[in-house]
Amino acid sequence: MRRSVITAIVYTQWQRWLRDRAVLSLAVCMSVLLLCSVWLSVQHARSQAEQRTVMQAAAQADWDAQPDRHPHRVVHFGDFVYKPVQFFAGFDPGVELYAGSSVYLEGHRQNSANFSEASQSSSLQQFGALSPAFVLQTLLPLLLIFLGFSSISQEREAGLLTQLLASGAASTELIVGQFLALLSAALIALIPLVALVLYAWVGSAADALRGAVLLLGYAAYASICAAIITCVASQVRSTHAALMACLTLWVFACVAGPRLASQSASAAFAAPNWVEIEVAAETKLKQIGDSHDPNDPYFAEFKRRTLAEHGVARVEDLPFNYGGLLMQEGERMTAEVFNTLNTELQAQFAAQNQRVRNVAWLNPMMALSALSMSAAGTDYAHHAHFLRATEVRRFAMIQALNKIHTEHTTFVSDKDQRVSASFWQKTPRPAYQAPGIGIAQPILLQSALILLVWLALALGLLRWAANRLARG
């Protein structure tokens, strides 16, 4: 392969695109769309972030404004946590529209994350959101098809191909030149992403890492698309057949495939209803021990042990409030049961998602989609981390309050007592720290592997196409 020949092919292809009015108008449409989607998406992410910051501040104000009250009232008062918005949520919103964004933390139970944007949306949500990620995953391949379906197939149709080969261009050079021309067009579409990554780089190293993974993923995907399109266009007899073949692939990969995979994955792993989880938790807890039932064997034993430990005969004689201790023990058990059930639920969702990602071996678009969400920090793994972290926070907070209950109130006339509001400020309520990209490492590795295998396949296909073209 001669570099000068390939440069000439890429240069001339661009010259022809820039003189083609249809191509130009498509490119302008695409650029406007891409910029629109970036702007809208970033705006939306920002306003969501703002909304949640305001709500978090309001929740904080409510917390601080609590008067002196009984610690158990604070357990029921509870706390709200709002999920912070990731930097790249403006690029790929992932599950953001569909996952609940706030959790109410209270004693005795675990709540679901509620108030997703989708639950308060119009029927348009079935169409999805015009995020930059969607534009690059779905519309960019379509644009590449429009740009590339006629490369070589048109030359073949016009009889130019023989002339090109007779002029001394090697078939490999022709194919590689066309591929690089298409790839260069695709890479131009990644400029907004590059800008976002640079912007992130200024902000934080963690976001820069996410951005780098995103860039590599999208570049690999663009290369796969460009290679497959070049390959089809070079092998099929006519431009029309090339267009139809590329479009069929596109519809399967980008339009119907993901929906089909998701639907079958959710059918394969049935997840329980939230009510079933709550009922199961309550039933289980009742079986283990009911702290409200004076004859309950578990709590009778617990009482005996506690009394024996402190060498007293009555709970009133304990150096602390036995009621508070009961609450601590009850909360420990509740959390354990709920954690088991929630882990099962999350495992079921994770299994569904894993099934979808396994199907991605057949469809690089789905691999990129998974990689993109994970790298952007908007996939289910990140959301599940939020749910788990809020539970950790809930448990620590409730137990701290129960400890205040145990140590600063007395068993006698327990409920009539109040504790100074200054205690609430000391209750541990660490702000949620979004995890690093490492939380989604297995997903990223698998998706990256799929993309790499597809890239190798696509480049191999190019080689095969070049050989076939050379044989005439």
Add this chain to the structure above:
Amino acid sequence: MSAIDTTLASTLVQIDNLHFSYGNQAVLHGVNLSIARGQIYAILGGNGAGKSTLLKIMLGLLNPGAGSVHVNGLCVQRNAEAIRAQIAYVPELVAVYPLLSGMENLRYFLALSGQTKPNSASLEAALHAVGLSEAAWHQRSSGYSKGMRQKLVIALALARKTPLLLLDEPSSGLDPAATAELHRLLRSLQQRGLSVVMVTHDLLAVTEIADAFCFLRKGQVLQEFSHISGADSFGQLQQLQQLYRMDVLA
């Protein structure tokens, strides 16, 4: 083989016992030809005689089943790319990129052959030599006639300085004036030292400008003629017409 060595100086194209088939359909079986340097050589034959296939094999675009083709002493099968560097090819449906101007097309095709920075003077000289009007050089070639496209591709041959020019049905679709102009051009190319091999139906053209020609039928050389002189051209024309008639009847 030794014959080739001794005649290397005067023989440009040497074809020995060439066989080719598309799948089960045999197109060429046992073609033997020897084309001398500096000639205008015509290959005649009816439809499906295998003329264009022969050209494509000479260009190394098709691989023969058996036999060999040597151009300038090099075996085509083994040195396809080196051979292509020595041959310029003008197909019947001569095509150029319509969105590019004549000059841009010329530069692009030159770049494909490896000449990335040709000087403008040599390009202009080539375009002048083929008689493409200067006004058309920088216009988009979507408006070019077949004759103009042909001239452009022949200009490419000049710019590439190839010793051999292959033309497939050059006069089809050209009016008599354009055909006459083409013939004048081919003559002038010959004077510049180029060898020309053309595939054609045009008997008149053959007798007018070809130094030698052969008649191909069903993948075999039926007859070879050489050194057409003005005197017996009429007789040869009659003989050719006879051959064509036989071809149609067969």
Add this chain to the structure above:
Amino acid sequence: MLLRDRMCALALIFMFLCSAFAIHQGNQSIAKLSAERDRVSALLAAQNSDRANDIPEAGADAGDLAYYSFYAATDSSHAWSFIALGNRSFEPPVQRIRMLGLQGQLYDGQVQNPEISAVGSFDFAFIAVFLLPLLCIVLGHNVLSSERETGRLALLQACAKQLNTLALRRACVRAGCAFLAIFLPLLGFAIFKQLPALPLLYVMLALLAYTAFWTFAALWLAPAHRSSAVNAVRGLTLWTLLVLVLPQLGQMLINQLIPVPQGKQIALAHRQSVASAWDIPKHDSFKVFFGAHPEWQNTAPVLVRFHWKWYFAFHHAADMQLAKTVEDFEQRVRERQRAADALAFLSPSIALQAALEIIADSRIERVLAKRKAILEFHTQLRRYFYPYIFEERLMTQVDFLKAPKFNVALKR
């Protein structure tokens, strides 16, 4: 003629299979949701009958019973819901409701796998809205240009008096084939399952209109003098704009221009209201409550630290104080839907999606109606328990079992 074209025949068969499969998938999804609904309803009913069995002969404290008894509030679906799953894929098919403040429980249980929901569902509406136009374009983009490319156009022009009539007739045949490919599986399914006929008629009309639009759009964008490939690109560009870009752009704009912060505010405000009741004089909560329920004004006053009367009163007072925010919230959500419906004038794909979702009853209106029905049920439940609580009567097993049930048939 059409079937001789292998590409067209394959596309038609593919559409037929897609349609049949999507109907099957949609039906499965609805069946799964109903099963979930029945399962949970039975679970809660069993819990309540266990609780009833524990009630002693003399009766039990109605406050205790009201506090611990959950009732199933089910989402509705009907025979045609399978054609468009809409928001069913993330609305809980069943929730549990008790007599506490409604706003604290109404939005609970939005537990779906968001990665699955985000992709969108593979239902009949998807096939119709997304793939049917593609089929129309594939069939319609070369009605004339293929004739020119094969060199028959001149011949046709010489034979046919009106080339346009010929093109039109041919396009109609192709549109008819496309329509049948998607509609026949639905017709078969409707006959097999003996579904109500009127929705089928609506679906048929909507599909016919949509097919006609796309066939003529494809035809209009595909003049004979351009190449088939260019004509296909033109058709596809229109498809991309109307089916992908415009609805998504609309969705983004609507979400941006009509924000709905009220949802999150409801949860926070409800918590604040319920929790602060413990710190303010009981009289204040009662004052709000008696505003809506003056009939209990003259019952015995609460003088102890805790009484169910006061507890249920302040829970309802919290709901009353939130009424305005809730109304705002629902208003905003309706506004979003109205804005989306206005966009249907710009894109037939939005119109078809809306039409199918209306037929399937899979839109936000159903959710709002369900919430209204839950509110009504909650009111009935309160009114049923109040006499026992405020008159401090014990509740017998029979009384408890006679408590109102959530009515699945929603009022609009």
